Amino acid sequence: MAIRNESLKTNLTGYAFISPFIIGFLAFTLIPMFISLYLSFTSYNLFTSPRWIGLGNFEKMFTNDPKYWNSVRVTIYYVFVGVPLRLAFALFVAMVLNTASRMVGTYRTIYYLPSIIGGSVAVSIMWRNIFSEQGIVNHFLMAFGAAPVNWFGNATAALGMLITLSVWQFGSSMLIFLAGLKNISPEMYEAASVDGASPVRKFLNITLPLLSPVILFNLIMQTISAFMTFVPAYVISKGEGGPLDGTMLYSLYLFRQAFMFNNMGYAAAMAWVMLIFIGILTFVLFKTSKMWVFYESEGGGR
Amino acid sequence: MRKKTALLFMVTILLFITACGNSGSGGSNASGGTDGKTLRIAWWGSDTRHEYTQKIIDMYKEQNPGVNIDIEYASFDDYWKKLAPQAAANQLPDIMQMDVSYISQYAKNGQLEDLTPYLGSKIKVDDVTENVLKTGVIGGVQYGMPTGVNVLGFQYDPAILKKAGINEIPDNWTWDQYKEIALKAKDKGIYFDSSMAADIFFNYFLRTKGQSLYNAEGTALGYEDDALFTEFFGMLAELIKEGAVPSQEKLNQTKGILEESDIVKGTGIGIWQWSNQFVALQRVVNRPMELAPMVGPDMEKGIYMQPSMYWAVAKSSxxxxxxxxxxxxWINNQDANKLIKGERGVPISAAVKKAVAPELSETEKQVFDFVAKMEPISSPMSPPPPVGSAEIIAALTDYVEQINFGQATAAEVAPKFRADANAILSNNQP
Known part of the structure; x- marks a missing residue:
């Protein structure tokens, strides 16, 4: 009896300490999630109570909303072009920084900066100015005799600019890559040098395989966050996703449905479809990872 | 030990509860005091607006001791994001600023108080013309009180107009004259305008033909003949194609950035917009500017006094x-209006207009004069846009962009827009 009491007490103390999280998680994550699941089967405009319409929202989404499919297309393009570019760039910078140099700490900090401030409204506004009609990018182009580009003028240029902005925020992936690179033992490279391997060969046969777990991690994290990108598209297109819906990312379209058009039910349904899609994609990435990710601890079988 | 644990638990719970309690009134500027009445007022706007509105509220509090006023303000976009959940929670401010494009939604969903019983008793309106007062009526009920009015027009730089080889904007000009003049400017390498905001000016065009963008009940589009759509947007696209108006690509690039607009750079003659935007435009252009009436024929049928915004009272107040x-x-106090100076539209009370006149700058005076000139010839406003109009305007803007980019013709798009718009409207019927 005494022992039981004692352990109950210990448990209670534990629960008390984690209660802020538990309560917060329930009140601000789990319960809202279930409410949103319920709303996704309703028509709800915030003013009148939700009306149950079954699968109506999903039906409209999949069969009767060309704008929805456009936003899917734009988002997939954004993710599938942006994420590989960002990872490649991050890896490149990480490898450069991995070389010994006295200033390396400073450089790391500087290159990481865009990631800290990257997703913010201020940067998106700065980006708007850089690419504006009289912005530095166009001045630069003109200095080389090229014609200025209307970056916000047509759909392709605007999406390209968004992707550039996402590549520029490579810092967090870079840091993780850097840590991974430091973990590769220099002996491997030395041995390869002795065998007369070229730098390209070393990169392909040593760096990439040994780094593949880190690449997988970065790939998954970056893909998920890229699907959820909202702020840059919102600020750069002034919340409209233009021109010609060229920057209408999924989350921006969701936001517009929810807060501009007050179609809360439809927006909730969109959010759930996105969640399921990201879940499937992550699952697929994990499954395929067996084919290309190399874990040293498993032994050098592959 | 047990006591301590329990205590800790209680403290945690308490903290949580108080945190929740606070978030309920977050964002408001509570000013304490339990006796007397407390009013909550909410509006959107710029810093200038916040400053003078605060001064007016202080003035009111001074003259009405015992009244507490809590204020909530935000930018336009944030304002509506905040207001909708408050409506859902039945916690709307007592007085809120309403926009023409949102008032139907709040009125139709039973959020706003009918102001009719207050007219003449609590709210003096002897000095307000019927046309203007009626702009706050939705479905026969006075839900909003206009804070001031605007009118559409062409705001231009006469010097650039001359440079383009045009002496003046002709009186009672027609669409044909407009095209002719625009093309003349183009020959001198000057843009005539920056196209027209699709929903507003199409509605104007339809009104000159005796129709409107939405029908009176807000259940469908207010015009039957898609040829009108083709005529109007075909003309705008043609002017872009001819080079009298910048390309859609360029329009997108400079959209919303006054500093980059052609009129500011001296390569464009003017802009089509609401009269209350004239002061800000002139300040950036920094050259003498003028206002010209809209294009006809039947301009009188087309123009109307548009409330820049309304004050509305919450039903739950x-x-x-x-x-x-x-x-x-707000509407009748002359000292208060000397601070407002028409920033929320030209005052609706004649006496106030007169009292404010000597306080105005040259540019503000131009606006007041222009509105005064247009008011007697204008026609009643069509009912405020129906619920769902935000989605319709977004669709229209998209289609017009496609036309201007040359991806579709106006004739191809017209039936698509009709189908979309009617679907959205029927979707929003209770």
């Missing part, structure tokens, strides 16, 4: 009388 009194103060 506990102090409606006090709210009405404040609105009356």
């Amino acid at each position: 506990q102090s409606k009388d006090e709210a009405a009194k404040f609105i009356d103060f």
Whole structure:
């Protein structure tokens, strides 16, 4: 009896300490999630109570909303072009920084900066100015005799600019890559040098395989966050996703449905479809990872 | 030990509860005091607006001791994001600023108080013309009180007009004259305008033909003949194609950035917009500017006094009388309006307009004069846009962009827009 009491007490103390999280998680994550699941089967405009319409929202989404499919297309393009570019760039910078140099700490900090401030409204506004009609990018182009580009003028240029902005925020992936690179033992490279391997060969046969777990991690994290990108598209297109819906990312379209058009039910349904899609994609990435990710601890079988 | 644990638990719970309690009133600027009445007022706007509105509220509090006023303000976009959940929670401010494009939604969903019983008693309106007062009526009920009015027009730089080889904007000009003049400017390498905001000016065009963008009940589009769509947007696209108006690509690039607009750079003659935007435009252009009436024929049928915004009272308000009194103060108090100076549109009371006149700058005076000139010839406003109009305007803007990019013709798009718009409207019927 005494022992039981004692352990109950210990448990209670534990629960008390984690209660802020538990309560917060329930009140601000789990319960809202279930409410949103319920709303996704309703028509709800915030003013009148939700009306149950079954699968109506999903039906409209999949069969009767060309704008929805456009936003899917734009988002997939954004993710599938942006994420590989960002990872490649991050890896490149990480490898450069991995070389010994006295200033390396400073450089790391500087290159990481865009990631800290990257997703913010201020940067998106700065980006708007850089690419504006009289912005530095166009001045630069003109200095080389090229014609200025209307970056916000047509759909392709605007999406390209968004992707550039996402590549520029490579810092967090870079840091993780850097840590991974430091973990590769220099002996491997030395041995390869002795065998007369070229730098390209070393990169392909040593760096990439040994780094593949880190690449997988970065790939998954970056893909998920890229699907959820909202702020840059919102600020750069002034919340409209233009021109010609060229920057209408999924989350921006969701936001517009929810807060501009007050179609809360439809927006909730969109959010759930996105969640399921990201879940499937992550699952697929994990499954395929067996084919290309190399874990040293498993032994050098592959 | 047990006591301590329990205590800790209680403290945690308490913290949590108080945190929740606070978030309920977050964002408001509570000013304490339990006796007397408390009013909550919400509006959107720029810093200038916040400053003078605060001064007016202080003035009101001074003259009405015992009244507490809590204020909430935000930018336009944030304002509506905040207001909708408040409506859902039945916690709307007593007095709120309403926009023409949102008022139907709040009125139709039973969020707003009918102001009719207050008119003449709590809110003095002897000095307000019927046409203007009626702009706050939705479905036969006075839900909003206009704070001031605007009117559409062409705002231009006469010097650049001359440079383009045009002496003046002709009186009672027609669409044909407009095209002719625009093309003349183009020959001199000058843009005539920056196209027209699709929903507003299409509605104007339809009104000159005796129709409107939405029908009176807000259940469908207000015009039957898609040829009108083709005529209007075909003309705008043609002017872009001819080079009298910048390309859609360039329009997108400079959209919303006054500093980069052609009129500011001296390569464009003017802009089509609401009269209250004239002051800000002139300040950036920094050259003498003028206002010209809209294009006809039947301009008189097309133009209307548009409320820049309304004051509305929440149905859930506990102090409606006090709210009405404040609105009356806003509309009729001359000292207050000397601070406002028409920033929320040209005042609707004739006496106030007269009293404010000597306080105005040259540019503000131009606006007041222009509105005064247009008011007697204008026609009643069509009912405020129906619920769902935001989605319709977004669709229209998209289609027009496609036309201007040359991806579709106006004739191809017209039936698509009709189908989309009617679907959205029927979707929003209760």
